[in-house]
Amino acid sequence: MTTESKDEKAETVILTVPSHPKFLYVVRSALYPVVLDAGFSKKKTRDLILAVDEACSNIIKYAYEGDHTRPIGVIVTVSDEELRIALKDLGKQIDRSKIAPRKLTDIRPGGLGTHFMHAVFDTVHYDTSGEQGTVLTLVKKRP
Numbered sequence: 001m002t003t004e005s006k007d008e009k010a011e012t013v014i015l016t017v018p019s020h021p022k023f024l025y026v027v028r029s030a031l032y033p034v035v036l037d038a039g040f041s042k043k044k045t046r047d048l049i050l051a052v053d054e055a056c057s058n059i060i061k062y063a064y065e066g067d068h069t070r071p072i073g074v075i076v077t078v079s080d081e082e083l084r085i086a087l088k089d090l091g092k093q094i095d096r097s098k099i100a101p102r103k104l105t106d107i108r109p110g111g112l113g114t115h116f117m118h119a120v121f122d123t124v125h126y127d128t129s130g131e132q133g134t135v136l137t138l139v140k141k142r143p
Contacts, residue, residue, distance in 0.1 A: 010079040019060045019089075020068035024053055027074055031085075038078045039143045047120045048083070048140060054113030055087050055136055063091030063134060082122075083140045090133040094126060 015030050017023040028049050035045045056072055064070045073088035117124050123139040 010077050012078075013074075013076045015074040015076075016071050017074070018068060019064045019070040019072050021057070021060060023072075024056050027056055027072075028053055030074070031076065034076055034078065035083060038083050040083070040140075041143075044120075044143075048085075048138075051113075051117045051120045052085055052087070052138065054116055055138070058113055059087065059089045059091065059134075059136075062094065063089040065092065067091075078142075080142070082142055085138045087136045087138075088133060093128045093132065094134050 013030065013034055015027065017026050031049050031052060032045060035048055036042065040048065052074075056074075059072055060066065060068070070089070070091060073086075075086040075088070077084040077086075114124075117138060121138040121140050123137070125137045125139075127135040127137065
């Protein structure tokens with residue numbers, strides 16, 4: 001799907017996968033050529049995709065509380081200026097005041113996904129204004 005405005009041409013890819021961890025491979029595989037084609041290095045592409053993978057894992061764990069039958073929507077838009085990835089769920093809305101990267105000195109498993117998302121993306125925004133679910137939008141300026 002391609003959308004156009006007066007100032008730019010944006011390309012959009014829309015994907016919906018079940019909230020089962022085995023389908024995160026589909027998300028990673030779909031994103032890789034799109035992000036690479038947007039001009040990011042292979043290393044930066046891997047980092048961006050890993051952050052998206054972490055976000056999807058958080059949707060499964062927290063929004064859907066392990067229910068593997070719910071949808072995760074992935075909307076990737078590449079414009080002249082940026083790469084924008086929106087992750088939509090219909091699960092339990094998050095309390096944005098409780099989302100904070102764990103301190104790196106706190107050595108224990110888990111809890112670094114949010115830190116990593118903030119480290120690799122320029123903007124991380126959670127929208128809980130809908131009646132249900134959350135839209136997480138991750139934005140990275142193109143090189």
